[in-house]
Amino acid sequence: MDFITQFCSAAEAVGTQVISCKSLQQAVDYIVEQVDGTLLCPSSSSGERIGLIDKLTKAGAELVTDSFRERAPTAKAGVTGANFGIADTGTIVLESTDEPTRLASTLPEQHFVLLDPEKIVADGIEAVAPLRDLHQLGARNFIAYITGPSRTADIERVLTIGVHGPKKLHILLVPGLSSDPMEN
Amino acid sequence: MSKKRNQQYKARIDQALATPKLQQALHQFGDAFLLAREKAFTGHDFEALRSNIAEMKDEVRENLDRYLDEFCHNATSAGATIHHAATAEEANDYIARLATAKGAKLAVKSKSMASEETHLNIALEKAGVKPLETDLGEWIIQLAGQRPSHMVMPAIHMFKEEVAELFGKETEQEEPAEIQHLVEVARQQLRQGYLDADIGITGANIAVAETGGIALVTNEGNARLTSTLPPTHVVLVGIDKLVPTLEDAARIIQILPKNATGQLLTSYVTWIRGAVPCGDETKDLHIVLLDNGRRKLAEAPSCKDALRCIKCGACANVCPVYQTVGGHVFGHIYIGAIGIILTAFYNGLDQAAELVRACIGCRACVAVCPSKIDLESIILSLREQVGDEEGIGLGKSLVFRKVMRNRKLFHSLIRAASLLQKPVTRGERTIRHLPLFFSSLTEWRTLPTVAEKPLRDLFDDLPQPVEQPRYRVAFYGGCANDFIYPELGVDLVTVMNTLNVLVSYPKEQNCCGVPALYSGDKETAVAMAKQNIDALLKDDPDFVLTTCPTCTMALQRDFVEHLADDPAWADKAKRLAAITVDAAGFIVNQLQGADQFTGLPGIEKVTYHDSCHLKRGAGVWREPRALIQSSGDELIEMEHADRCCGFGGSYSFTSHPDISKNILNDKIRDIEKSGADCVAMDCPGCLMQIRGGLEKQNLPTRALHTIELLAEKLRR
Numbered sequence: 001m002d003f004i005t006q007f008c009s010a011a012e013a014v015g016t017q018v019i020s021c022k023s024l025q026q027a028v029d030y031i032v033e034q035v036d037g038t039l040l041c042p043s044s045s046s047g048e049r050i051g052l053i054d055k056l057t058k059a060g061a062e063l064v065t066d067s068f069r070e071r072a073p074t075a076k077a078g079v080t081g082a083n084f085g086i087a088d089t090g091t092i093v094l095e096s097t098d099e100p101t102r103l104a105s106t107l108p109e110q111h112f113v114l115l116d117p118e119k120i121v122a123d124g125i126e127a128v129a130p131l132r133d134l135h136q137l138g139a140r141n142f143i144a145y146i147t148g149p150s151r152t153a154d155i156e157r158v159l160t161i162g163v164h165g166p167k168k169l170h171i172l173l174v175p176g177l178s179s180d181p182m183e184n
Numbered sequence: 185m186s187k188k189r190n191q192q193y194k195a196r197i198d199q200a201l202a203t204p205k206l207q208q209a210l211h212q213f214g215d216a217f218l219l220a221r222e223k224a225f226t227g228h229d230f231e232a233l234r235s236n237i238a239e240m241k242d243e244v245r246e247n248l249d250r251y252l253d254e255f256c257h258n259a260t261s262a263g264a265t266i267h268h269a270a271t272a273e274e275a276n277d278y279i280a281r282l283a284t285a286k287g288a289k290l291a292v293k294s295k296s297m298a299s300e301e302t303h304l305n306i307a308l309e310k311a312g313v314k315p316l317e318t319d320l321g322e323w324i325i326q327l328a329g330q331r332p333s334h335m336v337m338p339a340i341h342m343f344k345e346e347v348a349e350l351f352g353k354e355t356e357q358e359e360p361a362e363i364q365h366l367v368e369v370a371r372q373q374l375r376q377g378y379l380d381a382d383i384g385i386t387g388a389n390i391a392v393a394e395t396g397g398i399a400l401v402t403n404e405g406n407a408r409l410t411s412t413l414p415p416t417h418v419v420l421v422g423i424d425k426l427v428p429t430l431e432d433a434a435r436i437i438q439i440l441p442k443n444a445t446g447q448l449l450t451s452y453v454t455w456i457r458g459a460v461p462c463g464d465e466t467k468d469l470h471i472v473l474l475d476n477g478r479r480k481l482a483e484a485p486s487c488k489d490a491l492r493c494i495k496c497g498a499c500a501n502v503c504p505v506y507q508t509v510g511g512h513v514f515g516h517i518y519i520g521a522i523g524i525i526l527t528a529f530y531n532g533l534d535q536a537a538e539l540v541r542a543c544i545g546c547r548a549c550v551a552v553c554p555s556k557i558d559l560e561s562i563i564l565s566l567r568e569q570v571g572d573e574e575g576i577g578l579g580k581s582l583v584f585r586k587v588m589r590n591r592k593l594f595h596s597l598i599r600a601a602s603l604l605q606k607p608v609t610r611g612e613r614t615i616r617h618l619p620l621f622f623s624s625l626t627e628w629r630t631l632p633t634v635a636e637k638p639l640r641d642l643f644d645d646l647p648q649p650v651e652q653p654r655y656r657v658a659f660y661g662g663c664a665n666d667f668i669y670p671e672l673g674v675d676l677v678t679v680m681n682t683l684n685v686l687v688s689y690p691k692e693q694n695c696c697g698v699p700a701l702y703s704g705d706k707e708t709a710v711a712m713a714k715q716n717i718d719a720l721l722k723d724d725p726d727f728v729l730t731t732c733p734t735c736t737m738a739l740q741r742d743f744v745e746h747l748a749d750d751p752a753w754a755d756k757a758k759r760l761a762a763i764t765v766d767a768a769g770f771i772v773n774q775l776q777g778a779d780q781f782t783g784l785p786g787i788e789k790v791t792y793h794d795s796c797h798l799k800r801g802a803g804v805w806r807e808p809r810a811l812i813q814s815s816g817d818e819l820i821e822m823e824h825a826d827r828c829c830g831f832g833g834s835y836s837f838t839s840h841p842d843i844s845k846n847i848l849n850d851k852i853r854d855i856e857k858s859g860a861d862c863v864a865m866d867c868p869g870c871l872m873q874i875r876g877g878l879e880k881q882n883l884p885t886r887a888l889h890t891i892e893l894l895a896e897k898l899r900r
Binding site for chain 1: 213216262263318319320321324337338339344363367370374379395404405406408409411412431434435437448449451453454455457459460461462463466
């Protein structure tokens with residue numbers, strides 16, 4: 001099984017919505033269709049390069065691009081990129097030292113992740129090399145492995161989705177976004 | 185021994201046993217856990233993974249200061265403030281003073297067992313800071329004013345109706361007892377807490393020396409919010425969580441969720457290094473490195489492996505005692521087998537005095553430990569320490585030291601018992617009722633009588649028609665074979681003779697010493713080891729055979745350990761260990777003799793019960809099954825075949841008969857459910873327990889030692 005197939009099946013097994021997109025526009029349309037309310041859109045280098053804010057605005061999204069602290073608590077969703085994916089667990093790795101990226105991926109009920117399918121490694125051990133490189137990007141880091149939506153089994157061991165973090169995690173596989181794992 | 189402490193402990197057991205709903209929940213959880221765990225490890229070599237963790241953690245323990253320095257240097261360079269806390273009080277004082285200095289009113293917390301260990305919440309409240317637990321399970325027990333009953337699922341002992349009532353008090357309205365709804369209530373209620381809090385407090389699953397960062401392994405997302413939103417982040421982390429590199433951290437993350445909850449990975453793994461941006465400022469990050477007994481544990485020769493623990497909680501999940509009484513009995517702050525050990529070091533040996541005896545010694549935990557900790561052995565060594573410090577009780581002490589060490593006296597007393605029991609045995613081989621204050625012993629199982637004639641007295645008269653024996657073996661009977669089930673010894677001779685093996689019975693052999701050892705009297709155990717080594721090696725047999733796996737482990741493992749530092753005995757102990765083998769294993773592995781029994785008459789539906797020390801001690805479980813099948817019986821596997829029967833020697837007689845009874849009932853249900861006519865096993869202790877339980881419940885299923893089963897067929 002190739003990494004993309006393995007990634008998709010592992011991610012779906014933990015309740016992630018995985019959408020293979022032919023184009024960025026398809027991903028943008030999907031996001032706009034899913035969100036009813038404000039969408040946190042922190043800046044990222046890949047996002048800027050592909051004109052994400054522009055495309056989302058044109059498609060009719062109600063974007064938040066600043067004052068994240070004030071606006072994040074009432075936002076309906078957040079959209080971020082991903083540095084890379086991990087195939088065997090269906091995980092995305094998101095360098096989120098920049099606080100808006102953290103807010104966009106923790107507070108709202110939905111989190112949309114744009115991932116270039118080229119950037120998927122085999123497993124957690126393979127992930128260490130790029131993880132170490134991410135640590136070199138700055139002296140201080142907040143790096144998140146995200147595998148499915150927020151979950152708990154704390155009441156009678158019954159698996160329940162969506163406690164404190166996002167209730168829905170959508171991973172949009174968009175080819176040609178960025179082949180650089182140091183970029184999210 | 186503190187009488188009051190012991191009474192409180194007994195009361196907790198009674199209370200737990202009176203809650204069948206809890207037992208049912210924990211049993212179901214144990215079953216589901218094993219299935220999910222097995223699935224999660226598909227394609228992985230668990231033994232290789234855990235050996236790796238053990239090796240890495242040991243290396244850290246041996247170089248703790250170097251890695252701590254590296255961690256502190258890197259964390260400080262990244263803007264963190266480090267505080268070394270030697271004790272729980274020091275950790276609490278530091279955090280409470282920090283909170284006071286910041287004028288903090290509210291601290292949000294994500295789940296941290298270290299903060300449970302230090303009772304941080306009490307310290308915060310004293311300092312005028314409201315601690316708000318945000319992990320769902322932790323919040324539930326905070327509202328209930330309780331402590332966690334499981335390391336990973338703190339509120340596993342509670343039911344949705346209780347949670348609904350607790351939440352209703354918070355929201356001041358009736359909340360339906362529907363889990364999805366209750367989870368939503370928690371989300372809504374706690375959300376504002378993150379935004380209002382002055383401080384966020386987390387633990388850490390891993391501290392990485394290479395980076396000076398921590399990793400948080402979580403599912404709910406509360407740790408991410410707790411570490412992101414408030415301006416101050418306090419990390420309370422035990423120094424045992426240190427690993428050298430990111431690769432080492434990745435290996436822990438590879439095994440931890442699989443072994444904790446059966447997940448391939450938790451929803452979140454969060455790597456935080458240093459004071460990251462927070463609003464328009466930078467975060468004020470404080471890392472409190474907690475010792476509180478960890479260094480003492482690192483330096484305790486017989487216990488130090490426990491420091492490898494990665495806190496997955498699996499040792500509780502699979503523990504029959506935990507499944508019977510829950511974590512509020514079988515644990516202090518940390519629960520399960522590891523909890524017993526950590527309690528002894530973090531909270532004091534006196535807090536663990538009862539708990540070290542609550543372990544039944546089945547080694548189910550050892551089999552699933554992701555850090556390869558021999559939890560049972562460590563608990564045993566702690567039991568010795570409690571025995572040394574608090575005494576093992578005058579009666580036991582007298583029996584072990586004055587009677588059992590003196591073989592002749594011990595054996596003549598057993599013979600006397602054989603005569604004295606006559607009024608209650610009525611000439612039968614089992615005792616169904618005992619009078620007066622002994623009555624509770626036969627309430628839930630019959631007990632075998634002491635045989636009129638022990639094996640040692642009838643052995644020399646047994647005809648052994650073996651002309652040119654392939655092997656000459658010495659039989660180590662152990663107390664049960666010798667005095668309670670001499671017929672099993674006779675059966676062994678029948679079976680061995682068929683295989684052209686000549687059996688001797690060295691008369692100087694004595695009890696293997698395990699009862700003394702398990703009661704905390706190592707001195708007696710060592711004395712008896714020496715007696716047995718001399719007795720068994722005397723005629724230089726080819727092998728020493730056993731029919732009791734607890735004795736097997738004593739001869740194969742314990743004697744060697746007891747005498748490793750005694751130059752006069754170490755080699756002899758090793759020699760005995762090398763030639764000791766259990767009967768079923770001997771037939772199959774040494775004699776390749778399984779097919780000798782094919783074509784014997786009689787077909788029965790037989791189910792097999794794995795004795796704990798045979799499967800998880802000696803590693804023998806295929807062999808008896810091979811014998812049952814080759815002898816023509818139909819082998820039907822029961823559920824939980826390798827789950828303890830609840831015997832545990834004195835565990836079932838004196839220390840914890842009520843727990844023993846419950847575990848036995850589980851076993852009998854599984855035997856009944858299998859539909860077998862006969863349950864076979866390879867341990868006289870299990871035989872006593874299971875046969876006694878079946879008889880007491882008037883069930884027709886026969887309980888036999890595998891050797892008895894074979895001999896019975898040979899005689900037909």
